[in-house]
Amino acid sequence: MTFTILGRDAETGSIGIGIATYSLAVGATCPFMLPDSSVLTSQAAANPNIGEEIIKLVRNDCKPVEAMEQAVRRDPHPEYRQIALLTSTGEISVHSGSQTRPFSGYSKGQDCIAVGNFLKNEQVLETMTDEFNGLHKGASLADRLVAALDAGKHAGGQTGSNNKQLAERSAYLMVHTPREQFPLDTRVDYSDDAIADLKKAIGAYQAMHQFYLARAANPVDLPPQDQWPGNLDPSSS
Numbered sequence: 001m002t003f004t005i006l007g008r009d010a011e012t013g014s015i016g017i018g019i020a021t022y023s024l025a026v027g028a029t030c031p032f033m034l035p036d037s038s039v040l041t042s043q044a045a046a047n048p049n050i051g052e053e054i055i056k057l058v059r060n061d062c063k064p065v066e067a068m069e070q071a072v073r074r075d076p077h078p079e080y081r082q083i084a085l086l087t088s089t090g091e092i093s094v095h096s097g098s099q100t101r102p103f104s105g106y107s108k109g110q111d112c113i114a115v116g117n118f119l120k121n122e123q124v125l126e127t128m129t130d131e132f133n134g135l136h137k138g139a140s141l142a143d144r145l146v147a148a149l150d151a152g153k154h155a156g157g158q159t160g161s162n163n164k165q166l167a168e169r170s171a172y173l174m175v176h177t178p179r180e181q182f183p184l185d186t187r188v189d190y191s192d193d194a195i196a197d198l199k200k201a202i203g204a205y206q207a208m209h210q211f212y213l214a215r216a217a218n219p220v221d222l223p224p225q226d227q228w229p230g231n232l233d234p235s236s237s
Helices: 048-059 064-074 123-134 141-154 194-206 209-217
Strands: 002-008 015-021 031-034 038-044 081-087 092-096 105-109 112-117 170-176 184-188
Touching: 002 038, 002 081, 002 123, 002 141, 015 031, 015 038, 015 141, 015 194, 031 048, 031 170, 038 048, 038 112, 048 064, 048 081, 064 081, 064 092, 081 112, 092 105, 092 112, 105 123, 112 123, 112 141, 123 141, 141 170, 141 194, 170 194, 184 194
Parallel strands: none
Antiparallel strands: 002 015, 002 112, 015 170, 031 038, 038 081, 081 092, 105 112, 170 184
């Protein structure tokens, strides 16, 4: 009951992931990021150990795609997993097990891949990659990822056991940009409309991301947070 988009910006070197699902707190179990290397998801019958193993292998000088292949081979239940990986150089690897609930599969686009399960049909994922690629000019990677999630929802999204569309109850977005100390990392753990709430959270946070980066690097002479341009409280300006 999950649809995910992994994407990169070839010009900036940024990589990122957006996820929406009926499950709760998806950001706690599915997405993984190794800055300047790879972003990945482990979903369907999610097992965070798979993502952790892939990251560990890459840190030990294993190539990302090979690390994912090793993790799939070692997993006792690969037929129930969906795993997708995108590297900062554009390599893509995907595993969609035979026992993930239909519709289940993936769609590859330019610099992106959408993967999902328990969806209305294959058009959900194709719509996501089309939306991601269609917004390339002038849109940030975060905006393109969220737009892809929204497109997936409006293309039919997830279906439940009664074949009716399910609401997205949690959503997650993470984008890493080279030379930034930490990524844009935003999540909604429980909501009646998680993608809409994620968009609100990202819109508020993006205005403050540079402040938090500057504060971590050198807080000397930095103005108070409520005086930063575009701060979270418009009434304070």
